[in-house]
Amino acid sequence: MPFPRRSFSPLSVKTYGMVFIVLVTLFFSFTSWLMLNKIHTTRLEVERNSQRAASAEIAQALQQMTKELEQAALALAAWDETRQQLSDPSYYGYWRGNRALLGGIVPDYVMAVELYNRQGHPLGAVSRGMPSNAERQPHTEITKQGGRDFIYLTQPVQDLEVMGQVSGYAVLKIDFRPALLSVRTFRYADAASIALSLHEGEVIRSGLAERVLYSAVPNEEMSALLQFLTRYQFQIAVIVLLLSWVFYVALSALLAKPLLRLSQHIDALRGGHDGLMLEPLGGGLAVKELEKVRRSLNDYQRELESMHASLDQKNTELWTMAHRDPLTGVFNRRSFDEDWKMLLSVASGHRVAVSVMLFDCDHFKPINDTYGHHAGDQVLKSIAHALQDTLRSGDRLYRLGGDEFATMFLDADIRPVEEIAKRCVEAVDQYDFSTLGIKEPIRISIGLAHAESVHAENLAVLQKQADVAMYYAKRPGHGKIALYTEDMAHDGNALFSNQVTNAVFEAISSGACLEMHYQPVVNLGSRKIEYYEALVRIRRDQELIMPGAIFPVVEGRRLEAEMDFAVMGKILENLRDGLIPAGSGLSVNISGPAIVHPRISEKLAEFEPFLKDYNLVLEITETALITQLQRASANLNQFRATGFKVALDDFGSGYSSLGYLANMPVDIVKFDISLIRSLEQDDERQGGIVEGLAMMIRKAGYSMVAEGLETEQTLERAGRLGFSHGQGYCLGRPSPLAG
Structure with missing residues (x-):
């Protein structure tokens, strides 16, 4: 199934020029976008590589920090003073504040140390931020306190006298960020951005690597390159706009103005101004193609004027073909229907006499079958000529089809119409059909219907009444002419009686x-x-x-x-x-x-x-x-x-x-x-x-x-x-x- 074509309003040459400029601008914009997109893609790839390097660097630092923390916890647990304090905590407060943190056993980023006996109870009053009881197993907790990230590392202290027995526990509080920065110098990860993704008071025991937040060190060279290319694209855009303006001015001078003159000339021709010839377009900078169009238009105008004279003749011939019977030359059924509708519209509402006369050739089918279609056509042409010569000069004769003809009369008394019907019968009777090789006599039957009414519906039935009268006229004793009467409607002996015919049509x-x-x-x-x-x-x-x-x-x-x-x-x-x-x-x-x-x-x-x-x-x-x-x-x-x-x-x-x-x-x-x-x-x-x-x-x-x-x-x-x-x-x- 073909798709319907959509019609669009035509655009001017200037509009098309603007569209071209826009398309060129869009093209350069698109190419610039492709270039910038490529640079952007490269920058993203570099950033991803930097991110991967920073991620690996953070992972190595975490691993190294964890190892050092474990070593510091083990060193504290193995320190003799730690065991002495677990045995005799008399000077525990002094030891915790001075010896434990300043004795060189633990790194500087350890913020506090607390010892707990084997039942997990502290040896003294716990320092701020330290747990009140220690879990009796080694573990690590990470939490956020006061906006800073801390690691709590619990390490059991083994009893040297009883193998496998724990004499207490040491808990270290480590500041996460200084601890991580102390293990190495970061090249790819921004050290200032390192932090843990924890809420205040949140505690985790595992998954430290997944909680580390950091940013990769930006690539300054790539940023500088991007700024350079942006300036370069801006310069190209300025050049394209200048060239587009020059193109638009040239297009207006060489095409838009000459085409406007050409359009105005065509409008003048459409307005009926014959004999107009278009002068050269564009002055000294004329466009060759436009000049060819101008000359062709002038030549076409000359030919068109010569064709106008013959066009009226062709229209007359076409009307004749549409409204005339090609065999007999009289008017056809289409013309009859149009004239009948016109007659009804004219007569409606006025008391006017209307008559319809139908002609039918008696026994035409046997004649046509016996002598052939060519002879039958000649018979129809002869009947048509005889009837046309008999009718009045203003009367129209119609061939309705086959051997059936008709005519109609407006504002005419029935008596003159009957006289015309008699003359038509006599004209056909007197015609010499033997010149056509027809030996049998040719006769016609005529049905008449007449009405005087102001109602269109009363006039509309005249055709059917004339049809009934015509078949009634074919019966012996009616002189080949019958005027429709009400008795015919009730006569059941009439051929194709009105009752049966109407019933069939209605059915x-x-x-x-x-x-x-x-x-x-x-x-x-x-x-x-x-x-x-x-x-x-x-x-x-x-x-x-x-x-x-x-x-x-x-x-x-x-x-x-x-x-x-x-x-x-x-x-x-x-x-x-x-x-x-x-x-x-x-x-x-x-x-x-x-x-x-x-x-x-x-x-x-x-x-x-x-x-x-x-x-x-x-x-x-x-x-x-x-x-x-x-x-x-x-x-x-x-x-x-x-x-x-x-x-x-x-x-x-x-x-x-x-x-x-x-x-x-x-x-x-x-x-x-x-x-x-x-x-x-x-x-x-x-x-x-x-x-x-x-x-x-x-x-x-x-x-x-x-x-x-x-x-x-x-x-x-x-x-x-x-x-x-x-x-x-x-x-x-x-x-x-x-x-």
């Missing part, structure tokens, strides 16, 4: 008066109803119009496809209303014009939801498939693939039954009632032919249906011949279904 247009009767198709083996054939009736004013009266009108007006579609709509209503018994089936009759109609697939698609619950059969009359056989076969194959079954109806009544059976996609063969009735006669030859056909078709794998079974004797014989299904009055008459 096709709305489907309101259609009534479906269903005749069962019975399985001859089980005597059970398998499906129903849908048969159409029209109910009008409590009267049931049968197919014998319906289809002559339908076929005469070539409305077979329209009638079939209306019937399908009514059948769909019955299916939706549940009138057809579930689990059974339904057969729908399809005429030849309908099976090749462009809308047949669309119509039958509405039946597809019912295929899962019903066995749906399309009955095609084999005589209806004489024309467009290939297209009909293609359509039927498509419907069979969807799930429909196809039945060849009235088998044996057409011209080449076996030929159709061999070439058409058929599932079911319905023997014509004439063949079935031959089984009731004593003619052995005809009965033998039916038996032979039945045997051959049954062996070919087709399902056979016998139509017209009216007696038990015929029913039994059909069963012996291999007919699987039967249909007829002895099995069930057509009737409406009640659901």
